[in-house]
Amino acid sequence: QxxxxxxxxxSVQAGGALRLSCAASLYxxxxxxxxxxWFRQAPGTEHRGVAVIDPDGKTTYADSVKGxxxxxxxxxxxxxxLQMNNLLPEDTAMYYCAAEPVCPALVDLSFxxxxxxxxxxxxxxxxxx
Numbered sequence: 001q002x003x004x005x006x007x008x009x010x011s012v013q014a015g016g017a018l019r020l021s022c023a024a025s026l027y028x029x030x031x032x033x034x035x036x037x038w039f040r041q042a043p044g045t046e047h048r049g050v051a052v053i054d055p056d057g058k059t060t061y062a063d064s065v066k067g068x069x070x071x072x073x074x075x076x077x078x079x080x081x082l083q084m085n086n087l088l089p090e091d092t093a094m095y096y097c098a099a100e101p102v103c104p105a106l107v108d109l110s111f112x113x114x115x116x117x118x119x120x121x122x123x124x125x126x127x128x129x
Contacts, residue, residue: 009123022097035103040093049111
């Protein structure tokens with residue numbers, strides 16, 4: 001059974017850093033990595049894509065986090081990471097990892113929550129000014 005579990009959320013001051021982890025249990029008959037992404041959701045808003053890593057390791061970021069966040073994966077240990085540096089109060093949200101066997105051909109769709117069928121329960125990140 002596919003399962004995703006995020007950890008690493010915390011409360012930090014602006015300018016600080018956090019590293020989120022997502023432990024993945026995903027069935028892949030070909031042995032190929034999944035398309036995986038980090039989303040975040042602030043209260044009263046929808047899920048917003050933050051960063052995506054495709055099965056070949058290519059990464060894409062939302063403009064709001066470019067230069068500050070880094071998405072990476074450890075395929076051997078089936079883990080996904082999000083290194084978040086220079087955190088801002090507007091980064092405060094519940095962060096979720098998501099997975100789907102393939103990424104869409106259109107990059108913009110990879111930032112659409114409707115593309116992904118597998119989701120974790122989320123981990124809270126709070127950044128104070």
